[in-house]
Amino acid sequence: MSDCDGSPSTSSSSSRRFSLADIQSATDNFSDELVIGQGGFGKVYKGSISDGESMTVAVKRLNPRSRQGAREFRTEIEMLSRFRYPYLVSLIGYCEEPDEMILVYEYMPRGNFADHLHRSGKNYSAPLPWLRRLRICIDAARGLDYLHTGTSIQPDRAIHRDVKSSNILLDHNWDAKISDFGLSKLGPEDQAYSHVSTEVKGTFGYLDPEYYLTRRLTRKSDVYAFGVVMLEALCGRPAVDLSGDEEQWGLAGWAQYCIGEGTVDEIIDPSVKEEIKQDCLMDFVQIAVECLRNIPRKRPTMAEIVVRLEFALAMQEGKNSYKIVKPAKLDLALQEGEDSSDVVKPAKMTFSRKVQRYFLGTTSVNSDTKPTSKVQRNHSSISNSILPDKDGAMSNNQDGVLAQELPSGGQTPTPSFKQFTFTELKSITKNFSNERILSKGSHVVAFKGWIDEKTYNPSEFGVGMAVVVKEITPNGFQDLGLSQILEFLRNCSHPNLVKILGYCTSEYSRDYNMFLVHEYMQKGSLDNHLFRKGAEPLSWPIRLKIAIGAARGIAFLHTIAKQNMYSEFEASDILLDKILVCRREVDEDWARTSLSSSGKLKSTLMGMELQERIPSRAARQVAQLVLQCLNTELRSRPSMEEVLFNLETIEKGTSS
Ligand SMILES: Nc1ncnc2c1ncn2[C@@H]1O[C@H](COP(=O)(O)OP(=O)(O)OP(=O)(O)O)[C@@H](O)[C@H]1O
Numbered sequence: 042m043s044d045c046d047g048s049p050s051t052s053s054s055s056s057r058r059f060s061l062a063d064i065q066s067a068t069d070n071f072s073d074e075l076v077i078g079q080g081g082f083g084k085v086y087k088g089s090i091s092d093g094e095s096m097t098v099a100v101k102r103l104n105p106r107s108r109q110g111a112r113e114f115r116t117e118i119e120m121l122s123r124f125r126y127p128y129l130v131s132l133i134g135y136c137e138e139p140d141e142m143i144l145v146y147e148y149m150p151r152g153n154f155a156d157h158l159h160r161s162g163k164n165y166s167a168p169l170p171w172l173r174r175l176r177i178c179i180d181a182a183r184g185l186d187y188l189h190t191g192t193s194i195q196p197d198r199a200i201h202r203d204v205k206s207s208n209i210l211l212d213h214n215w216d217a218k219i220s221d222f223g224l225s226k227l228g229p230e231d232q233a234y235s236h237v238s239t240e241v242k243g244t245f246g247y248l249d250p251e252y253y254l255t256r257r258l259t260r261k262s263d264v265y266a267f268g269v270v271m272l273e274a275l276c277g278r279p280a281v282d283l284s285g286d287e288e289q290w291g292l293a294g295w296a297q298y299c300i301g302e303g304t305v306d307e308i309i310d311p312s313v314k315e316e317i318k319q320d321c322l323m324d325f326v327q328i329a330v331e332c333l334r335n336i337p338r339k340r341p342t343m344a345e346i347v348v349r350l351e352f353a354l355a356m357q358e359g360k361n362s363y364k365i366v367k368p369a370k371l372d373l374a375l376q377e378g379e380d381s382s383d384v385v386k387p388a389k390m391t392f393s394r395k396v397q398r399y400f401l402g403t404t405s406v407n408s409d410t411k412p413t414s415k416v417q418r419n420h421s422s423i424s425n426s427i428l429p430d431k432d433g434a435m436s437n438n439q440d441g442v443l444a445q446e447l448p449s450g451g452q453t454p455t456p457s458f459k460q461f462t463f464t465e466l467k468s469i470t471k472n473f474s475n476e477r478i479l480s481k482g483s484h485v486v487a488f489k490g491w492i493d494e495k496t497y498n499p500s501e502f503g504v505g506m507a508v509v510v511k512e513i514t515p516n517g518f519q520d521l522g523l524s525q526i527l528e529f530l531r532n533c534s535h536p537n538l539v540k541i542l543g544y545c546t547s548e549y550s551r552d553y554n555m556f557l558v559h560e561y562m563q564k565g566s567l568d569n570h571l572f573r574k575g576a577e578p579l580s581w582p583i584r585l586k587i588a589i590g591a592a593r594g595i596a597f598l599h600t601i602a603k604q605n606m607y608s609e610f611e612a613s614d615i616l617l618d619k620i621l622v623c624r625r626e627v628d629e630d631w632a633r634t635s636l637s638s639s640g641k642l643k644s645t646l647m648g649m650e651l652q653e654r655i656p657s658r659a660a661r662q663v664a665q666l667v668l669q670c671l672n673t674e675l676r677s678r679p680s681m682e683e684v685l686f687n688l689e690t691i692e693k694g695t696s697s
Pocket residue numbers: 077078079080081082083085099101130146147148149150152153203207208210220221
């Protein structure tokens with residue numbers, strides 16, 4: 042393990058070395074009028090350098106009286122030269138002269154997140170809407186995930202050590218990037234829980250108590266600090282505020298206390314309170330509280346946080362109107378050594394203990410707090426609707442709905458995963474009539490129909506939500522048992538996967554076939570758009586968006602397949618080919634997309650007719666990525682997460 046606190050030579054391979062005269066000219070000789078910020082290192086100026094074209098930059102000049110110095114300066118250069126990513130601020134160059142240490146960064150015109158949350162600084166104009174706060178948290182989480190896990194191309198891993206809202210900077214589109222790597226440590230490569238022992242550094246209000254006590258630094262210290270940032274975003278309060286009552290000085294402690302007391306509503310920033318949807322709020326609070334768990338091992342990883350925040354965003358945007366169960370939640374309730382007996386008696390169904398807890402919703406917001414919060418109460422009401430009966434059998438309610446979300450405001454509950462009756466399916470598909478057939482394969486026939494959006498009851502032709510009813514012969518499932526299939530399907534919920542609305546295994550069904558009901562994707566499958574004669578060619582940005590959507594869906598499948606309960610099978614094998622439930626298709630606004638196989642991905646991206654219209658740099662990058670995916674040596678192929686990361690980077694490069 043190398044350590045940035047040693048004194049590596051300033052790695053300047055990808056950063057430019059400026060003379061002091063360059064910097065003086067860029068900042069009007071360090072004019073006070075150009076000061077845009079001040080941190081522990083020194084003042085930050087807005088400047089303008091010319092490299093052929095003129096470019097606005099942020100110039101950070103070491104204050105000779107600062108407690109920070111050469112070590113932080115070198116660490117920053119070293120880190121930012123190694124870690125380049127759309128969600129990390131870029132270092133453009135540096136200046137090192139006998140009495141000067143200066144860093145030059147890309148300029149982030151909207152300043153830092155803290156100023157917008159706490160209504161301070163020149164950049165603040167109006168309270169940030171909730172959606173924007175959520176997106177900023179996701180960007181920052183992506184940046185930290187990259188720092189923590191690296192990629193096959195950039196295998197180094199690091200711990201930031203000073204995650205806070207003033208180190209999250211915003212560009213003119215409100216895209217967020219992590220900054221300030223002066224305290225970062227290059228970390229151990231493999232295990233999330235291995236650590237480095239260091240002198241305790243960081244910022245009060247964000248310091249992981251475990252690190253403070255033990256000096257054992259892990260990535261989970263960043264996760265703790267990120268949890269505090271999430272609370273700042275939710276409450277609009279700084280991490281430390283000494284102006285109020287003593288128990289409210291530290292946001293982390295105060296917010297956790299309120300959540301435990303069921304009074305989380307009272308601490309939400311009034312300017313966003315009305316905007317936050319209940320589902321999104323519950324998830325957001327849940328993630329934040331988990332980040333703050335006392336035991337670092339029990340905190341989620343940044344990768345999990347990214348997926349779950351994206352999920353919360355989808356809920357806020359109304360893309361998942363029914364209750365969906367997220368794989369990341371596996372970790373919420375199922376911590377090692379936890380006793381499940383207080384939750385639910387073992388059911389006769391073959392769901393594993395993990396799956397039961399997972400499926401029933403979480404029962405403990407935080408293993409460190411008492412189970413009395415509103416969030417918890419809401420969750421337990423979800424559980425109650427599907428508690429096993431006294432014989433241990435899982436009971437459905439009268440509608441055959443297995444799990445129900447109980448939304449706020451007394452709206453009609455929406456089923457999450459319905460057990461349809463065969464009669465209902467007959468009504469949905471007009472008695473499985475030929476005119477309703479969408480496609481026919483050797484093991485699967487798909488029919489189109491309509492159901493009521495709220496109850497999932499059959500509705501008239503063209504009324505309510507369009508769905509696909511798929512009839513699958515037993516051979517279509519290979520050797521999988523029903524319980525395994527259902528387990529998987531329930532958890533297969535992600536904005537980039539077709540939504541499974543329910544199933545039917547009625548004894549009256551033809552030949553004991555199974556039926557799945559999933560959402561209907563208006564634009565059909567991608568191959569239609571790519572290969573159908575006369576189809577309007579898809580533009581390059583849409584193709585890229587589709588590839589990214591598909592990569593997100595697949596990456597998610599891989600994540601859930603990694604959970605123990607699925608260790609016996611590979612998600613991609615089962616879902617993509619055999620069960621056919623996740624044959625991802627393109628929806629209405631092209632935002633949630635996917636492809637039907639990696640073969641199509643290749644042809645999508647390499648389509649000859651498009652080559653002229655793809656920016657040449659992007660074309661090269663895509664071609665390189667495709668070649669990596671097709672590497673004959675399995676181990677050398679990138680993971681889906683890496684593919685996704687690369688596609689997102691290419692997209693950023695194309696749009697900027
Ligand atoms: N690249 C940049 N673009 C725009 N503004 C920036 C940039 N870098 C820093 N700033 C502004 O300058 C402020 C100070 O930045 P700096 O990283 O030195 O300090 P800090 O992180 O707030 O504090 P400390 O260094 O003590 O942890 C930031 O909060 C931000 O408002």
